[in-house]
Amino acid sequence: MHTWVQTLLKPEPVALMVVLILLVSLFSGMRRGASGSAKHLFFFIWQAIAVIASLLLAGRGSVYLSPLVRDWLVERGIAVPKEELSALKQLWYTVVTSLRDFELLRFGVLFLLLYSLLRLALHALEPLLFGLADALLPNRSTDVRRGGGGSQLLSGTASRTTGAMIGALLGSGRAFIVMACLFVYVSVLPNAFGTDMIRASALYNKTASELLDPVAGDVLKRGPVISDAVEAEFRRVLERKYEVIDAAIPPDIEAAAAAVTKNSTTDEQKARALYDWVGTRIAYDWDKANDYVDRGVWKEQSPTDTFASRKGVCIDVARLYAVMARSVGLDVRVVTGVGLTGDGGSGPHAWNEVKLADGGGAWIPLDATWASSGDWFNPQGFANTHIREA
Template sequence: MHAWVQTLLKPEPVALMAVLILLVSLITGMRRGASGSAKHLFFFIWQAAAVVVSLLLAGSGAMYASPFVRDWLVERGIAIPREEMGGLKQFWYTAITSLRDFELLRFGALFLLLYALLRLLLHAVEPIVFGLVDGLLPRGRDMRRTERSGTMPFISGTASRTTGAMLGALLGGGRAFIAMACLFVYVSILPNAFGTDIIRDSALYNKTASELLDPVAGDVLKRGPVFTEAVEAEFRRVLERKYDVIDAAIPPNIEAAAAAVTKNSPTDEQKARALYDWVGTRIAYDWDKADNYVERGIWKEQTPTDTFATRKGVCIDVARLYAVMARSVGLEVRVVTGVGATGNGGYGPHAWNEVKLADAGGKWIPLDATWASSGDWFNPQGFSKSHIRDV
């Protein structure tokens, strides 16, 4: 206990925060008295327990329900319509097919839904529970009994305030611990974020983390950065799916061009190769658009129709046009986002394509029509060394 008091009294931001929480809770408890402080302490414990129980049940329920939801969506046979769609319809097909195909997104959606329902259910029974507690600790009962027994109200009030202060201190300790736990989660998941150095320099934080939080968290939060990267990757996969939806409608002129390019290509690989050669030699890289985005933060959105008409675009524009042309001749293709080698030892944001060869065992092959002018980037060896996808 002495060691904890010593760390608490050291003048640094985290310890000062904990002391402030304790003092405010102690003073508030003294003002409320024994009965009021007991009710607030019970309310605090109830809320904390409700959050923990809801999190555990929601996590278990989401894990159990996820495969059933996936199978149900697969059985529905949902397909993206090859037609022009409004914004609401585009959002619907992006969301529903992403929930069907992306496991982490599906788990997250189910988890949030179940957690909200459980918290709503527990919130509905709170009036009953608090009514029972209020009946056990009615305001003024002790005062009336004291007055009937002839005891001085001052003595009773002092005892009530003292007890309230003690209960307030307990409540403050709980609040301070939750604040420390929030800092622990923040530092674990975002180790290089703003203020983490100050938090890690705190003796109180280090003692709380090492003796109380680390044993409870185990390896869960130590995998926080990995989980964060997985969430970011899943978000990018949803963005990739968005391109499948908004580019579902194939303009007649693009469809005709793709048919002409692949007319002498009987296999899926030959079709994919012919389209790679055509797009790679017809679409020039739009350096002005790239420089505007890098230097000024100005992004010019363009459709595959725009890219086909102007014959220029950046990597995402080339990849989207290739995908539309490939789909028009019956190929299954996807737009992939990630980072590509820059040639000077670094990597930068990039986009390319993957095509499924249905007549060759269903394997997926990568290609990068944007880089076609610098070499053969149609399923070469070592493609993954220069192209790192966000999955």
């Protein structure tokens, strides 16, 4: 106990925050008195039980429902129409196909939905429980104690003292929740803002090592992995957005792709012919890139715009390639990540992957944007310069 008090009294941000929570709760309990503080403690315990129960049930429910929802969506045979779609339809098909194909996203959506429904259901029980608490716990003006030959009102001092003690207990619970939130934050986002300050706190380290680590076990030690997985899933949804937006293939682009691949007989030959055509016909738009880097101005353009202007940045080139490849029957996707130039430079980048259905179903990478600097059609070491984030 003495060591806990010592760490609590050290003048650092986390300890000061906990001391403030304890003091506010203590004085609030003193002001409310014994019965008022007891009711607040009852409400606090109920809320904690409701949150924990909702989290556990939502987690188990999501694990059970996720494959059922996936199978149901697959059975619906949802396919993106090959036509111009309104913004609302683009959003609909992006969301529905992402829920069907991306497991982590589907689990997350189900978890949030189930958790919200469970919290609403438990919230509906609160009037009954709080009414019961009002009936069992006397009002502040009728606090009583048993003693002597009968009942007599608790003195104001005794009531306030009891209330302060209950308030301190309630403050300890609140402080523990705050420390648990900091523990989750540091575990899941170890390099985020403020984590160094939190880890420098003696009180946080003592709480984490003696109370939180044994409870969390190995779950939160995988926090960075979970965080990276969530980020990757988000990027996959963004890539799916391009697939939905570019589902309609303009006739002029379709005709050009057919002409480019007319002498190709295999998927690899088609993919290579389109790579050569796009890589030599579409110039890099340095003005657009500089506008974004220097002034934060982004000009969105469709594959039709890129095809007509014959210029664009990496995402524009990748989207045009994808549309042309799909028009000749290839399965292709736009990939986003980081490009490494080899001279120490790096930055956000986009390229493509094509599935060779007649070659064993392998996916091969290619980067038509970089075609002018070498052969980037499925070369050795492609993954060393293109760091895929989804």
